[in-house]
Amino acid sequence: MRNKIKTNRDVKQRAKRLTAQAVFALLSLMLMSVYTLIFGTKESPWENTLSGIGNSFNHRLSFIFWGLITGMSILYYTLYIFEKMDFANKRARRYLISSQAFLIFTVFIPALKSVFPFWHFIHVLCTCLFALFFIISILLFIQYLAKSNQRLSKTALFLFLSCVGVSILALFIMGLNGVVEILFFVGISIFLAILGVILNRFRKLKEIEEQTIEIVKAKKDKPDTQPLKLP
Numbered sequence: 001m002r003n004k005i006k007t008n009r010d011v012k013q014r015a016k017r018l019t020a021q022a023v024f025a026l027l028s029l030m031l032m033s034v035y036t037l038i039f040g041t042k043e044s045p046w047e048n049t050l051s052g053i054g055n056s057f058n059h060r061l062s063f064i065f066w067g068l069i070t071g072m073s074i075l076y077y078t079l080y081i082f083e084k085m086d087f088a089n090k091r092a093r094r095y096l097i098s099s100q101a102f103l104i105f106t107v108f109i110p111a112l113k114s115v116f117p118f119w120h121f122i123h124v125l126c127t128c129l130f131a132l133f134f135i136i137s138i139l140l141f142i143q144y145l146a147k148s149n150q151r152l153s154k155t156a157l158f159l160f161l162s163c164v165g166v167s168i169l170a171l172f173i174m175g176l177n178g179v180v181e182i183l184f185f186v187g188i189s190i191f192l193a194i195l196g197v198i199l200n201r202f203r204k205l206k207e208i209e210e211q212t213i214e215i216v217k218a219k220k221d222k223p224d225t226q227p228l229k230l231p
Contacts, residue, residue: 022196025077029189032073036185039066045178051111051123053178067107070185071100074134077192081199082141092140099133102126134188135164152202156195163191 039062043053054063078096082088106126113120138160146153167184174180 021080021083022200025073025080026193026196028069028073029077029193032070033186033189035066035069036182039063040178040182043178045182046174047177049176049178050181051106051127054107055111064107067104071103074103074188074192075100077196078137081192081196084196084199084203085141085145087141087144089140089144092137092144095133095140096137099130099137102130102133106130131184149202152198155198159194159198160191163187 039059040050040053042059042062043057045053048056050063050066053059054066075096079093082093082096103126106123109123109126110116110119111123142153142156142160145156164184164187167180167187170180170183
């Protein structure tokens with residue numbers, strides 16, 4: 001009985017902690033999206049990339065600040081949904097952490113090709129590794145979801161391809177510029193936010209189902225204590 005009470009208490013504490021994390025994580029995603037729009041429109045995003053705005057104009061500190069906010073927001077929210085679904089794949093976590101580290105490296109490395117050609121190459125390389133490693137970590141998570149619910153996994157994959165696909169389509173149409181990058185990062189935040197809501201609903205339905213099974217099982221295991229009626 002004591003173990004059961006302790007288990008229920010642990011479940012409630014975990015639920016409260018995850019709720020607090022969800023609020024903070026969602027606020028961080030909102031901050032990331034808003035600041036991406038603010039920073040990305042300091043100069044014309046049609047003619048410049050975010051790196052160009054940060055390095056070619058007098059917005060170097062703003063660019064670094066944007067990278068730190070974006071990297072930490074994506075990392076925190078993604079780790080939150082990993083924990084929510086009990087996803088403990090170390091490889092996916094390493095890819096995720098590495099991706100955000102590459103993003104932060106990117107904003108600190110100068111992107112002036114005519115002045116620092118070598119560092120510009122490293123800057124581009126870190127940008128590509130950020131996107132690649134983040135996509136790998138998300139795909140590993142979606143693969144994990146397929147083990148428990150195929151429909152949930154397909155929904156997550158469709159959502160991910162839709163949100164990221166917009167920026168990829170824009171890349172082929174317009175070429176690389178600030179608009180494409182803004183669409184990519186805002187798309188990531190939309191994907192993570194909607195996915196968090198879907199997973200939260202799935203988790204609650206699963207908990208209700210498990211509680212119902214426990215109640216039915218308890219009723220079946222309960223001995224019949226009614227007195228026998230004599231004829």
